[in-house]
Amino acid sequence: MFSLRMALNSIFREIWLNVISMLSIGAVLFILFSVVIAVYNVEKLTATLPEKLSVMVFLREDTRRDEARALESAIKSENIVKSVNFISKEKALQDMKGFFKNEKFALSGLGENPLFDTIDVRLKGAGSSAKGVNAFIEKLKGMSAVDDVEYGGALVESVYSLKNGLRVFGLTTGSIFALSVIFICYSTVRVLFYRHEEEIEIYKLLGATKGFIRSPFFIEGSIIGIMGGAIGMCFFLAISRYVFGKLFTEFPLFSMIYVPDRSFYILPVMGFVLGLGGAVIALGRLKY
């Protein structure tokens, strides 16, 4: 109780200094949270990218339907494969006619069906790498019933590159930002606590135990951190409601930005941890 009173007293005696510090912790947590949300969204976006990759397997003209079915299930059992879809050449022609009709082509002049049976293979997104995909394609090409394999080629490379690059990029940037933010919070509490040095000296000389000396400061640090986090949260909510809100209606595309449900509740918690941690480090090992 006394510690809490001391902490509140200390905060209120120099309220503006403390409010400024809370605001700055709030601002920095807000930045961190925005960056994390951005990284998270990029991650989420890229995670879906490779699933859209498909490989077209063209079968030899002389492949029998049962052979084709066998091949289909063989491919399906591969680890890397998400789904397979057999397209007979009759169906392909049908599709094509429909397609070209719209596109102002007339294919009525075609004699014999010039198309091939194909298997449309869709690959799994998670856990697959460019290397794995290439190996899989080589394997397909080696199969007897397979005439040719068509796939993104350079595209596969660059999509995986983008995906992993963005992951590495996002995680590095995110971590560096997070470290910076942690440091700034620590620094804020540290500088704020500097003016307490004389006070701590007096406490010691009067015979206060370490616990007695520390507790008001830990409480003060925690309060500053929690308030900072809460300010950051309000800031984020205000921004996301008014700015993004407007953005969403004007540019519907942005409604695809996804903020994990109520995740911003984590800001006061982070503020608390950082404020308390900052206080602990700032006070350091008390020595008599």
Place this chain on the structure above:
Amino acid sequence: MFSLRMALNSIFREIWLNVISMLSIGAVLFILFSVVIAVYNVEKLTATLPEKLSVMVFLREDTRRDEARALESAIKSENIVKSVNFISKEKALQDMKGFFKNEKFALSGLGENPLFDTIDVRLKGAGSSAKGVNAFIEKLKGMSAVDDVEYGGALVESVYSLKNGLRVFGLTTGSIFALSVIFICYSTVRVLFYRHEEEIEIYKLLGATKGFIRSPFFIEGSIIGIMGGAIGMCFFLAISRYVFGKLFTEFPLFSMIYVPDRSFYILPVMGFVLGLGGAVIALGRLKY
């Protein structure tokens, strides 16, 4: 000279406190610079997007070649148009045959050329909006020689939406971050200067003029700011050399990230301005 000595004395007497503050200003300027670079790159990327938009104008079967040419130059004179490219139906067929050959189609069975003359219209990126494009397309559709116009439709909308959305998003985020960073720098200097209040009081009581009192603090604020900016710059250089360096070789896609030449020299300058500004506001109006 004396002011400078006082400022350096003040910094060195409590060197750790000042280094911590410099580091935290450095960190925050680094974050700001990274965000600005990111926004800048997104801007740059989106600025090129709409130029890739093309509109296909299909001409009536009975259009004469000279009519087509006249139409072509009429379209070309439109403000919104970047370039036009007339494709005769013979050339279109030629292209198509080449295309389908690779794709295992045989079009040899085709009798008469079923294709149309078309004009491929590329639009300017800058200064054009979804509205302008739609109006232009309506205008094209109204022309007598035009059979049909094919264009991105929803795509046009969403590319412009993306472009403008990203711009609004980037600028808002960037400004909010910039404001936060300015505030954090101010707050750091403010809290750091707090311990000088007694000193300033003594200066006043001894009869120092305002200029005399202020100058050491302005110098101190500037030094802290410049050092902070320099730290941020070193931080950015180190990161961009080692982290991005590795990223570039592993994921060549990322070498498209563009940092305007030597723009990071601006960090110490920003630090200087913020540090000095922080000192000016922190000291406030001195009163006797």
Place this chain on the structure above:
Amino acid sequence: MIVLEGVSKRYENQDALKDVSLRIEKGEMAFVTGPSGAGKTTLFKLLYLAEAPDEGLISIAGFNTASLDDSTIPMLRRNIGVVFQDFKLLNNNTVFDNIALALRIRRVMEREIKEKVTAVLKLVGLRHKADAYPLTLSGGEQQRITIARAIVGEPTVMLADEPTGNLDIENEEGIMKIFKLINNKGTTILIASHNRRLFDNTGRRVFYLDGGQLVKAEVR
């Protein structure tokens, strides 16, 4: 109660104390005097463990100060009431809280604290200043608050460093009366002062320091 044996303390370029030996008995009230910079405050700092001696042995309230760990130091300090020459008041706390701190540290109940603090404030004549902040007090008022804080915890040893430097004769006499009262109740008291009025004709022992050396000890 207080024993020094061959104690020396040196700062960078200065001997603050040189080979000082003295012994103050339990329940005694003694004085230390000497010119400015003689080492009086340094002697006190050694006794309340703010500094460690470079040589010699110090024992206070039954503890050998050389062999104390971090848990017994605060305990020992709570047995010593110190009137600091530079007051060392918490400027952000009221007079009441400044004095109460000495009791809160001892985990005294709040109700008892209220009683005791009010009593010592009355004793030093500053009851009406309970809610004031130290910086709004006059020099002499601050000094009396410091004295009140030192005595409120009823320590077994009291060290008073120049306790009347900012006080007029009436207040000085009042404070000395309080010290005698406490001393009569059994508290060992050591007072450092230039003010001869405090110890002349008291029959108390006075130690003379000069340049860090104990040059004389006499009963006045």
Place this chain on the structure above:
Amino acid sequence: MIVLEGVSKRYENQDALKDVSLRIEKGEMAFVTGPSGAGKTTLFKLLYLAEAPDEGLISIAGFNTASLDDSTIPMLRRNIGVVFQDFKLLNNNTVFDNIALALRIRRVMEREIKEKVTAVLKLVGLRHKADAYPLTLSGGEQQRITIARAIVGEPTVMLADEPTGNLDIENEEGIMKIFKLINNKGTTILIASHNRRLFDNTGRRVFYLDGGQLVKAEVR
């Protein structure tokens, strides 16, 4: 040189000065005394413009303090040397720089500063402490540094608030000799102190304050 007419100053719940009128002539050395909390320091604060009176007129060194703007206040203060009761030394600056500050503020050349500071340090017997920091000095040493800073600028008026509270008799006499010397050179000096030794049998005027009121003025 110093004129007060019907001056009152009140703090929240306290009259620190009540209807005080007094006049100190140019070149005079006078004393203010009175019990702790009488208002001596408050009187000084009004004179060096740290506080404004609620009522009455104050004139010092030819200036009416009520009609000063921000550019003349520092000029006036540079004409007044103050020995603060609580010293007000810059703890982050050396003794030399603390004293030199009073001259740097006056835009004195560094070479001259060096000479003058060394001279006053010798005067107060602390030349060997030029490079020390205030917090490493004894109470009496800090007080003498404060005195040195007040006199180094050769002010026309000197206000000394309890300048010998932490000093032994020898140092006290030394400081009083310095004050007399300066006074003989023409500086008007006002000293606040409880210490009767300073003014008894000097033939100087002594003003008695009590509870903020001027109760007596006599020549001792």
